[in-house]
Amino acid sequence: MSVVILGDGGHSRVIQEMIFCGGLYEVTAVLDDKYDHRFQEKGMIHAPISYLVKLFRHDTKVVVAIGSNEIRRKIVQSLNLLPKHYLTVVHPTAVVSRSAKIGNGTVIMPNAVINANANVGNHCIINTGGVVEHDNRVGDYSHISPNGTLAGNVTTGEGVHVGSSATVIPGKHLGSWSVIGAGSTVIEHIPAYSKAVGSPTRIIERILVKKE
Secondary structure, three states: OEEEEEOOOHHHHHHHHHHHHHOOOEEEEEEOOOOOOOEEEOOEEEEOHHHHHHHOOOOOEEEEOOOOHHHHHHHHHHHOOOHHHEOOEEOOOOEEOOOOEEOOOOEEOOOOEEOOOOEEOOOOEEOOOOEEOOOOEEOOOOEEOOOOEEOOOOEEOOOOEEOOOOEEOOOOEEOOOOEEOOOOEEOOOEOOOEEEEOOOOEEEEEOOOOOO
């Protein structure tokens, strides 16, 4: 089955390799607005994102392979595709509980763990070695960076970014579009649109996110 990848950076290359490892799908095109024309390389089409309309078929699957939560959301909203057209990609080495739920377009990277009754939203990134423990609720467009850990019963709003090797203790809530710095330890609830760093964390700034 044909897969079209949107985005052609490092994150995209990791996802392309994950799809190749799975063996069920074939990446036929990589689209990115850094290209101003169509060309073919290594058997794949490269073109601007707008070229998707020429490639799209009823059985086409799409992955938005953009690391930025805000840009990923913007692209998904602009495409207005049905949820079924987005491919969820899980690396073979990831451990995903049978009772966990993974949203459309979400990518689960190598050695990540999604434990019992966790619910990971749409278009999320659970990066290499990330841990989403039991009964977590991870909002759409969130990103748990490499080795980031959400202990049990953690909830996040939309667009949250947890930095590499950061830890959130059980039962805490991370508000929408909050950012947790790398290596931080979260022991209190974090308000929406806040950046928090340190161990334990302290809020250092407010974040402005454009809603279009």
